[in-house]
Amino acid sequence: MSQVNKSAIHCINPECPRPHPQPWGNKFCNSCGTSLLLLDRYVPLQPLGSGGFAQIYTVWDVITETEKVLKVLIEDSSKALELFIQEAEILCHLEHPGVPQIDICGHFQVELSYPRVQNLPCLVMEKINGLTLEEIQKHYPQGCPQSLVLNWLIQAIDILNHLHQRQIIHRDIKPSNIMLRAAAFSRGVPRGDQLVLIDFGGVKQVSTSMLRFPNRSTRLFSSGYSPPEQLLGGNVGPQADFYALGRTMIELVTGKNPADLEDSMTGELRWRHLVKIKPKLGDLLDEMVKSDSRSRPASATNIQKRLGQISQASAAISVFSQVQQNVQQTISKITQQVSQTQPNPIISFFRQSQEVLQQSAIALTQATSNTIIFTARTFISIVFACLSTIWAMLLTAFGASMGTIIGFLLASQTNWGNQLSGFVSNQLPGVLPNTANTSGAGIILFAIAGLGTAWGLTTTGVFGQKRRYFIASLTSVIGYVLGWVVLQAIAPKNIAEALIGLILIAVSFLTLGIGLRSHHIVHSVITALGTAITFALLISLNLIPADILSAQIVSIGTELTLKVIFFSSIGILLSFYLAVSHYLIVPWLRLLGWN
Known part of the structure; x- marks a missing residue:
């Protein structure tokens, strides 16, 4: 571990009077006596922030010599503890690259003696290096490229399909709870980074019968993303995740918060006029954010099939776009060769004709590609x-x-x-x-x-x-x-x-x-x-x-x-x-x- 990280040892006691800094090598906090070597394995470093009822820290795993994430429950209530334990038990049984992996199945507790004797529930999971979609969106104030949004939507639906097949509903999907597993993000380049769904603090596991006939749920929601049935504490099923994901993707593609796009009379989103988007993709997003859960897609598998058709059409269009670029490059090369070998009158004439020739070639290529695509799709x-x-x-x-x-x-x-x-x-x-x-x-x-x-x-x-x-x-x-x-x-x-x-x-x-x-x-x-x-x-x-x-x-x-x-x-x-x-x-x- 570097000296910088060693100087960042942090006590996890939420009531510690002086949690930071703690000397490297100490097993207990100098201020409150709380253990600084959790399970004889994890050393808490700097805090990363708070989420829900918990405080998040970076920890150093002395066995694997890697950084991981520690989630500490700081809310002292039976309901918060129930949700915390539920999150730990559910994450333990999920095996998907789009879901954070739990380091130790289940949760453990750290005993505190200051200011009173109590147990502090903890959970260690892998650390996702990368940016959230909320952070990435700041690079695109006018909206993210459609190709990126489509790629993210395909990955997110694959994650939800994995969850829903195991009768798990996330219930808190929004841009800040979706990350790209990457060390850095290159603006404008869809690198195929792995999408990861984080913050399972509001997750709910239901039986198969409850998925078909959902029961009333704990009232947890994120304003602007949670569906009406969740805001009212009513029936919540897989369609709640589709609603939140649809609103998230609409925000990413438009660059505007969903609350700013709502119709004051109907509550429906009015966004299609703001961006040029594939009709089928736009229709799918509109269907995902319907107020009535029965009007939303029936399952993640259904959405995957529709996204597959949209992706195939996008691939075909990109092929013909490449053909168009090749035509332009060929014309440019011919222009350069002629300008190097011909007398000035010919150069002047050719340069005057170049723009007309390029425009004609581009128009012909576009017309041909659009005709072929339309015919093939039909x-x-x-x-x-x-x-x-x-x-x-x-x-x-x-x-x-x-x-x-x-x-x-x-x-x-x-x-x-x-x-x-x-x-x-x-x-x-x-x-x-x-x-x-x-x-x-x-x-x-x-x-x-x-x-x-x-x-x-x-x-x-x-x-x-x-x-x-x-x-x-x-x-x-x-x-x-x-x-x-x-x-x-x-x-x-x-x-x-x-x-x-x-x-x-x-x-x-x-x-x-x-x-x-x-x-x-x-x-x-x-x-x-x-x-x-x-x-x-x-x-x-x-x-x-x-x-x-x-x-x-x-x-x-x-x-x-x-x-x-x-x-x-x-x-x-x-x-x-x-x-x-x-x-x-x-x-x-x-x-x-x-x-």
């Missing part, structure tokens, strides 16, 4: 949309088929099914006329078929829907049961109209319940109308028999096969029209301003 998007739609159609049809078969078995092969069928059959004539001879077994078939269809479509997740199986199952069962009732009411008059009514109701309810992120009514109307109109067209062309659902109790063989075909067809068509709505209709509505 092609990839179309292929992805087609594959996603096919996958949704197949999985939804499979779910509908399995639901139909299971519904048939329950309706006709079980005592429970027979009892329910008899009960429905007895009650139906009192509700609907002309149904005295109608069997109630069909209601079981419809309900389970709708359940299977909903599960198949929800599992695909290709239309951005949330995988909330319970709500999707409930709305689908209600829709299919109501459709069955409509079928019984209209079928004696016109079976074709009954089928159309059944489809409109069943598909509408199912689409509303699968958890699409926006434009729920639009998706529901387009999907239901498209499916119903297609069935009407098929019936009019005699491609589907109008009496496909005439038999109320299906039997093994032709009847069961027809029912499987019918419900599977509904699944295929509603997936197709949902894709039309998701990939074509809704994007145009957004362009027209209907968000």
Whole structure:
């Protein structure tokens, strides 16, 4: 250790009358008698500052001969001690380069005798050499480069994914709590430094069920970064970290504090007009900072996928930017060679033409690169949309088929099914006329078929829907049961109209319940109308028999096969029209301003 560091020995007793300086080699403080060699290993050096309820010091590890960080709890309360111990236990089990590593698993205590006997909780962790994003932002008063912000966001989401997979919520993300693991920072050069999330004093570990249905949390927050639910001490889940991270990145890219960007009426951030940012990146950040936690991204994995697409597009653009630079360099070299070898008249003419030639080359390069990028992205998007739609159609049809078969078995092969069928059959004539001879077994078939269809479509997740199986199952069962009732009411008059009514109701309810992120009514109307109109067209062309659902109790063989075909067809068509709505209709509505 250097002589400078040796002269910086510091007592960690918060009430020591003269904590600094202490002679190197002393085992105890000259002023209060507190130990200066913690665990016979750590020598406290200069303080680094305070955070939350703790004081931070640099310590010298005499075994590894390296500097580390000591966190000392100075707040004398049971809640502070609980949070301190929780932070130590959680950090002990995290293994990620973006999280500080704990030197000793768990915390230890230092016994104090001055001014009273007490134990001082301590925690030693690795020292992160580098700058916080708050410090780096001072180099960019007008906002950090977009390439840097994108790189930081990708790394931060990777860290959050590691935490959230272990049911850990940080709850205090902000520029001062994010560091770059680097000895120095070079302005304007994205060196790929490792991002590190620090200050886990407000961390919360929850169970898997609490991640899905978060409970009320301790009221810890940072003004300008914490989401509304955290400020109110309400339900806090992973989306709270997304909100704080989104606001942090918006501050970095704009150079303005989030509080200065808030709309006084709605509380939403108004920042897109301040910077030129990739539309998809801007949309993602806007979604992350939604006031309603349900409108934010569902998971860190979901954000990672979107960032991957944004990064690929950025890489393609950078390639064509390099081509443009090469063209400019080539023109400059030609200019220099001509100026060295040609007479003055030619030099004058060539110099006058140089700017026009350069501008033309740059414009041509930009136009070509933009066209190629647009074409490639459009092609990839179309292929992805087609594959996603096919996958949704197949999985939804499979779910509908399995639901139909299971519904048939329950309706006709079980005592429970027979009892329910008899009960429905007895009650139906009192509700609907002309149904005295109608069997109630069909209601079981419809309900389970709708359940299977909903599960198949929800599992695909290709239309951005949330995988909330319970709500999707409930709305689908209600829709299919109501459709069955409509079928019984209209079928004696016109079976074709009954089928159309059944489809409109069943598909509408199912689409509303699968958890699409926006434009729920639009998706529901387009999907239901498209499916119903297609069935009407098929019936009019005699491609589907109008009496496909005439038999109320299906039997093994032709009847069961027809029912499987019918419900599977509904699944295929509603997936197709949902894709039309998701990939074509809704994007145009957004362009027209209907968000």
